[in-house]
Amino acid sequence: VPDNFLYLLMSCTKLHDWVAIGLILSPEELDFESLYELVKKCIQYHGPCATVFRDVSWQVGKSFSATYKSWKSKKVKLAKQSGKLKSACNTAYSTAGIEHTERRTILRKELSIQLALMQDSPGLIATKFETIIATLSLAREEILWYVRNYQSGFKNRHFKQQTYDDIRISELIFLITQFTELILDNQDLIQKYYLQLLRTADLQALQTVHKAHQSLVGDKPKAIIDHFLQQIAKVTEQSITGPEFNSLKQNWLTSELTFASIGFPFASKITKLTQIMEQLLFHIRIAQDVPLIVSEFVSLRELWFHKPKFLQIFQESLTAFPGHCTAYFGLLCQFPENATSLDPLELTSIGEEVTGLAKKFITTILECIKK
DSSP: OOHHHHHHHHTHHHHHHHHHHHHHHOOGSHHHHHHHHHHHHHHHHSSEEEEEEEEEEHHHHHHHHHHHHHHSSSSGGGGGHHHHHHHHHHHHHHHHHHHHHHHHHHHHHHHHHHHHHHHTTTTHHTTTHHHHHHHHHHHHHHHHHHHHHHHOOOOOOTTOOOOOTTTTTHHHHHHHHHHHHHHHHTHHHHHHHHHHHIIIIIIHHHHHHHHHHHHHOOOOHHHHHHHHHHHHTTTOTGGGSSSSHHHHHHHHHHHHHHHHHHTTGGGGHHHHHHHHHHHHHHHHHHOOOOOHHHHHHHHOGGGGGGGGHHHHHHHHHHHHHHGGTHHHHHHHGGGGGGOOOOTHHHHHHHHHHHHHHHHHHHHHHHHHHOO
């Protein structure tokens, strides 16, 4: 069974968001040196601007400085540490762009190698699926980081815009769209592989861990895991999408809430069990709906909320990397996914605008060909 590190990679942006919120709400829980280091790492990860919702962002470093400057507490005097905190923020501003540029360079190389390998040997896609999704997820976050911080208007003498520029960002977009097509073309193969994985390696791993921990979890979670084992042993393509597995997942999540409660005495002793169950639930999700996994962890639909920069990247790619232009039509197909039921007219509005952009892209490409 793969280590759950891959799943953590897919969720790293959410984890960093919670770390940033924790630093705002309860900074006094850390000693000063740890606080400086965590503030610096947090800004280096998010950049000057972190996402709140859609195109709404907040300036991380300024929020930290403003909060700590007026923080009132009997335990610590954060206001007296404002100089060191400001220094940590400035260091992060000056290095964040370079660190993310290096990260994107590594991702481009790795994805190019993986794509060439998978195109030659599609049978490997299923066995490497979680690694591929984790890598694509990191690449997606880097693209969103770029459009969020590129020409953001943020002003600080330690912030150098040129370290945030990346003329090869379109290559990363192209690789993601190519991989998405390849995965969707082979989704039946992936589903069959994970059904077999659930019946064999996952089943054996859960049986072993459950046997060692069943006396610690309590009667109700024990019964849920026993039921899980029975269902996994006979899982099929038809049963995996039925209501039985959905109810089992909900029951297990209820059990995890019990484990997380303050009064549960064995939380630290059942970590291995909860990790195995987390992996198993993710494998069930893959076997149920591969396109949904791709949509959740790989889709670039959020570029819709950064249209001016998205269009600028398209224009730059026409001259620098014209072969990547086809990827942008795939992105246009993803943008209607941003529509919500809260606004019934939003889907129509996005669809009409996307159609107009597609026509504009075609016209622009034809003009470049003529020249």
